Amino acid sequence: MPELPEVETTKNGIAPHILNQTIERIEIRQPKLRWPIPDDVAHKLPGQVIRHVTRRGKYIGVQTDAGTLIIHLGMSGSLYFVAPETPPMFHDHVDIHFAGVDKVLRYTDPRRFGAMLWQEGDWQLHELISHLGPEPLTDGFNVDYLYEKAKGRKQAIKQFIMDSKIVVGVGNIYANEALFMAGIRPTRAAGNISKARLAVFVECIKAVLAAAIAQGGTTLKDFVSGEGKPGYFKQELKVYGRADQPCVTCQAPLKEIRQGQRSTVYCAHCQK
Known part of the structure; x- marks a missing residue:
């Protein structure tokens, strides 16, 4: 299972490539992950500019003005970039396309125990996140x-x-x-x-x-x-x-x- 260092590494890997980029469309091939992907993800993200990419615990927050796409990698999930013409494999469930960018952010998850959720406002108030303890690498953990x-x-x-x-x-x-x-x-x-x-x-x-x-x-x-x-x-x-x-x-x-x-x-x- 990806733990905090793997999630932080993933966040650091994708952030420079998607910050300030405009989401063109979301291609959802399999909406049934640990929880069903909310309709808001497909309906509200296209046209939005990514303002921040942050992490809380094992959750990655892709923040836009409309709300935040919350991603959890679950037991076996990963995010990586592919060329737009790269055909999806069986476990490639979601593609995020960006305007004027010749690469796609692809989410793959063989066990489908990960999640893509939506939160308007402060994403850290989401019910799965608000109860979490302090981050271990901050001064709050002492x-x-x-x-x-x-x-x-x-x-x-x-x-x-x-x-x-x-x-x-x-x-x-x-x-x-x-x-x-x-x-x-x-x-x-x-x-x-x-x-x-x-x-x-x-x-x-x-x-x-x-x-x-x-x-x-x-x-x-x-x-x-x-x-x-x-x-x-x-x-x-x-x-x-x-x-x-x-x-x-x-x-x-x-x-x-x-x-x-x-x-x-x-x-x-x-x-x-």
Whole structure:
């Protein structure tokens, strides 16, 4: 699943090519994604100029004067550019054509678990977005905030930090990596971790996500950026996907458990 670094990479990849461009038409071949694509997308976007391309959590907002096209990549979705004459493949569901531009922004999604939604006014007030926690790479995500949220919580720290109401975008891959970097065992209760260790954890989350964005995300199956390029952070992974392999720090074999139906890999020696 594309996580925050992959979505940020996609946003950064498409933004320079579509900012200030006029949408000519929307070609919707398959409207039945996770939720049906609203009629407003096809009716209100043509003729609009794209003013901003932003991200909130795993949502991309393509903002115009009429409203915002909200895009979620779901489990397997991606956005990339093709020449107008490029025939669509079976999983290519939406094309966005621009006036006077010799390329089309194409949305493909084999599992159809992504979304294209519409919001007038402030797009971050959409019901799927308004409840989200702070962005992890902003000053709003800091040790004081996390310590207050963690107080009294018996939930395992890995599942706690993956809750988008606590902080957005710390998905399974990056939670594994940040916990390893911070030396925190993923099964520890969030409320039993000292403020000093949480301060380290906050900085590790920021460092891991920033590094992943710089590397273009992590290619695990079929992720590519908005420019059609794969992410390379997989080469930097220290624990995720490395069960039973030696820890890069102490050489002990890494352990794998299931938490919330997700794979967790950690070093029992280095993470306490």
